[in-house]
Amino acid sequence: MARPLVPLISIDALVTAALELVDEAGDFSLPKLAKRIGVSQSSIYNHVSGREEILELMRGRIITESPYVLEDGQDWEAALRAIVRSYRDAFARHPRLAPLLVLQTVQDDQVLALYENLAVALQEAGFRGRDVVSAISTIDSFALGFALDLAAPDVVWAPPAQGYPTLTSALTHAGPSDERGEAAFDFGLEILIAGLHSRLQPTAS
């Protein structure tokens, strides 16, 4: 086939199809991506530099699709809650994307803006100097961990029937896996915020 009258491939279509593949199969490959769009593998390289760029484009896409709202008079707690929730929501819609992104440097503008807003909120809260980055790293680890939890196998821990009585008993109290994840995230977010609070007011108020 020669050059078509109207391009068969667009970056938008590429990202959409790749995201579908990840949602369905937990991974994507250029052969499958090409087949889904109906073009050949090599044609894709006319639009992106390779697999990595497609991954970074997907990161931008899902963050954009899960906006957070920062209101004017909002205190830092509310801002932090909104940001972390939206970040987590983004990955909740595409759980299986998280593991594919953990190793890549964040370069997407939308995502960097999210971290900038986080930094502003923490400074407003009263954190200074190195503590700002430490707090960002902590929040990041927390959010990333929970994002990965969404992609983890339904049974994260598989203790045999014998031994591990406390763990086994706790797991039976947890209910189905999606409820466990949801409850744990709410719990964890409150723990996190309470912990940050205590750092700001070392002695009881």
Place this chain on the structure above:
Amino acid sequence: MARPLVPLISIDALVTAALELVDEAGDFSLPKLAKRIGVSQSSIYNHVSGREEILELMRGRIITESPYVLEDGQDWEAALRAIVRSYRDAFARHPRLAPLLVLQTVQDDQVLALYENLAVALQEAGFRGRDVVSAISTIDSFALGFALDLAAPDVVWAPPAQGYPTLTSALTHAGPSDERGEAAFDFGLEILIAGLHSRLQPTAS
């Protein structure tokens, strides 16, 4: 070659070589593993079921190599600190292993024992029912996130010179990347414990 007088492959040697490859290259493959031991790829399948099993064996190995000590009269805080630190130390010695393990169900006995000890400590602290699992999940997300941070590229966030002033300024305060990670982990662990405390005593003591 026929069956050799003394086996060329042992599971121990397999895991050791695989771990070396991961430390060096951030990944391992059966061809490379076979070449390092000096056997053919397919011989490995006489000892393990496949790639996945080797990964799980590596998880067991690094946890065993980073023991934690639980003393008798120890309070839950000390136990939790010891467990989380040892978990993180294990991955600090082999940072590039973490990304390879995030998707696999935990089946190794040593690792399950670690979670059992976590559950016991949390119950001693006073958590009950669903909260025990929520707390475990939170701690797990936290620890996993920081383990991944060790494997992340030196520059996790790459904001351009323009824009993102607060984030950029915070990053300059953070110093080199390993110091940032270390300080952040200490910070995060204290935040986490303080947060858990606050959950136990909803009203100020």
Place this chain on the structure above:
DNA sequence: TACGATAAACGAAAGCCTTTCGCTTTTATG
């Protein structure tokens, strides 16, 4: 002692994957 079962190596091959290269044709630019 003889013999069959098992263990542990091998080579070959199937079927994935990413990426590069050269070729063709259309479109846009100057």
Place this chain on the structure above:
DNA sequence: CATAAAAGCGAAAGGCTTTCGTTTATCGTA
């Protein structure tokens, strides 16, 4: 109107994991 760039294609190189059949040494048992 000529030429360069863009956008498709097919072929192929060089990875990867895993399966299969074959060979041979060892071990337990009759």
